[in-house]
Amino acid sequence: MEASLAALQKGGDVLFLLLGAVMVFAMHAGFAFLEVGTVRRKNQVNAFVKILSDWSVSTVVYFLIGYPISYGVHFLMPAADLMGNNQGYELVRFFFLLCFAACIPAIISGGIAERAKFWPQVFAGAIFAGISYPIFESIIWGQNSAGLQGFFENTFGAPFHDFAGSVVVHSIGGWLALPAVLILGPRMGRWIRGRSQAIPISNIPFLALGSWILAIGWFGFNVMSAQSLGGVSGLVAVNSLLAMVGGVLFALVASKNDPGFVHNGALAGLIAICAGSDLVHPIGAFFVGGIGALIFVYGFQYEQEKLKIDDVLGVWPLHGVVGTWGGISAGIFGTSAFGGIGGVSFMSQLAGSLLAVVYAVATGFVVYKLIDMVAGFRLDEEREFNGSDLSVHQIGAYPEESVK
Incomplete structure (x- = not known):
């Protein structure tokens, strides 16, 4: 009986995490449609092919290099050994966490759209998914986390908390994209004699479809981050819902009903709540998501019109800056003073979030500068x-x- 119950528990964990992996895998269709709807018609095929190609390359490099870097586990052994005595749990854990790693090139894709060469970006995505992202993942979630997390706990009273990747995934992806966008420069015709010339998007329904697919898959992203059936939390599910709704409503008001901002507002809310989704009160989650949407709406406008950065989908403010807010917000709304569960330190959250910014910007600049020098990064005119x-x-x- 005990053996049967243990086998059932192991099988339940495998199925639970597999369902989460499939849901997050589906989010990559959301990335694709969000980009396809935002770029012009002459760049729609490229968006679809980029996302699928980056996913496929990310799978190979994360399987062979990235996952061993992050967790010290490799899969170069007989299939019987891969199954072990836990019904292949480590394999589906790889699949699930691959979906996170593959978000990095998918995020970057939206910022560099319409003027980047194809193969140089595929190569950059391979470096990020196979090396750069796993190194950071290893020091927050993985095999090398004891040192940094121990430092945060000893110094500030609690380790850095990022339950589902506001910082580890989204902030890293958004801040990696910033050097790429800057090195590429703006699209042809985006500014003429210093004056902004908005380039219209191609398809609002596709943009909306992308947002919806991402939002639905996000419940796998957040809830299944428990990585076991026994760890599942209804609080994470409802916090994700309330943060998404807060993002929509705040963006609806701030943007004066702009459909692009409204649908991206949902994503801003979900990005912001990832880190503290297992800690904060649902009302706190609503405001975490709402503030995240405000950061995106006003941040995107500032980025485009004041800084003159042609970040096509606004991935720097959406994933980078909002992801940073998500990490910091867990140190505010996750405390018992704001109705949260507690056990989190504001200073740890601030330090960990800023560390990700420095790491991503430095890594992105080095990789994209070298690519631009060696192979060229931008399409000719x-x-x-x-x-x-x-x-x-x-x-x-x-x-x-x-x-004809």
């Missing part, structure tokens, strides 16, 4: 003018329109 679809893939999103 003719290829950019014609669009990535024809220039890179030799086919447009609507082929029948070219048939």
